[in-house]
Amino acid sequence: MTLQEKDSQYLWHPYTQHKTSQTPIVISRGEGALLWDENNKEYIDAIASWWVNPFGHSNKFIADAIYKQLTTLEHVLFGGFTHEPAIKVAEKLMEILPKNQQKIFFSDNGSTAVEVAIKVALQYFFNKGEKRTTIIAFENAFHGDTFAAMAASGISFYTQAFQGMFIDVVRIPVPVKGQEQVSFEALENAIQHHNCAGFIFEPLVQGAAGMVMYEPEALAKLITICKKNDVLTIADEVMTGFGKTGKTFAMDYVAEVPDMMCLSKALTGGTIPMAITTFTQNVFHAFYDDDINKALFHGHTFTANPTGCAAALASIELLQQDEMQVNIQRITQNHLAFQKKIENHPKVITARTLGVIFAVEIKSDSEESYYGSMRTKLYNFFIEKGVVLRPVGNIVYVLPPYIMTDEQLQKVYKTIEEAIEMV
Secondary structure, eight states, X not given: OOHHHHXXXXXXXXXXXXXXXXXXXXXXXXXXXXXXXXXXXXXXXXTHHHHTOTTOBTOHHHHHHHHHHHTTOSOOOOSSOOOHHHHHHHHHHHHHXXXXXXXXXXXXXXXXXXXXXHHHHHHHHHHTTOOOXXXXXXXXXXXXXXXXXXXXXXXXXXXXXXXXSSOEEEEEXXXXXXXXXXXXXXXXXXXXXXXXXXXXXXXXXXTTTTSEEXXXXXXXXXXXXXXXXXXXXXXXXXXXXXXXXXXXXXXXXXXXXXXXXXXXXXXXXXXXXXXXXXXXXXXXXXXXXXXXXXXXXXXXXXXXXXXXHHHHHHHHHHHHSHHHHHHHXXXXXXXXXXXXXXXXXXXXXXXXXXXXXXXXXXXXXXXOOTTOHHHHHHHHHHHHTTEEOOOBTTEEEEOOOTTXXXXXXXXXXXXXXXXXXXX
């Protein structure tokens, strides 16, 4: 049997309808911004493998840090024990996070980071003797696939099989340009009419919705409204964190600060699954009590895995290097130039960019679904051309590794231009 045949026999892939989907491509190796399949065909990984590989594949600096940690301590339970790598990660994050973030809680991935934050928001008020059961979220949000994260998400076909089983969530419009006041009023109305514990949001960029972007000033206003009404705020930086928006965190653009932040994806440079939820001292204090029942009873077997911590430390060190910061700005400037070139194309509705994130919305003769015919046609075209891009309906986005060369970027842009002409 071939590897593809064995895959078909044994494996169940994410976001895949196996009856109608094509056979997955077998990737044998990766280096930098490139991947090679089993037949040695080369692909440019223009989305950093779902936004996790900012420093490229097979990064030696991170690999060496992982190897060194594996020969010392690969894992130890985090209940009743601690270790230096976890403490060092906490110290490093305290240097780069908004200054009000004082405590960190480890978990396994973006969904679990969100799950922890939502549980904390609900229990925060329960511990204070106040029952609040509602979470506020944006329309078309995506926060993950575990139950609370899925409840907060607004992409219906992901969640329609589970309607009636979720925690209470009320949705408000995203404050995109021209809709800011509508969003502000919707938030105030939600707080007035529901017993709201927290407001969760993807700061400045809604990733899975097609890189929908809005301004820092609008987000600051929403956070201010929440603060005035004692509603906790949760910044889901799983996608935007660690340089994607041009700053370390998207919240670095915003004048207000959140009560909690969710981190994952690029945290370990795409090497080991790990996530972190961060909190203010005030949030932590609501769980600090002589009453054992007020503790946060949540944990994961691989909480604060030392090997993952070593990868995270190496990843943050790479991010802070001058060379990497120059790369981020270089890609940003390339995106801006391409945006200017493409935005007035007759087949383009809009083009937008922030940091290393670029998105273009292509005109369609019919309303495009998330996994509709245009998306499939575009995806297949990109793969044929040796470029890994995963369109969201009729929206094509680029979110490359920071080490991608100008030549590779230009090939990606050229391929997108050819695709626009094709559809």
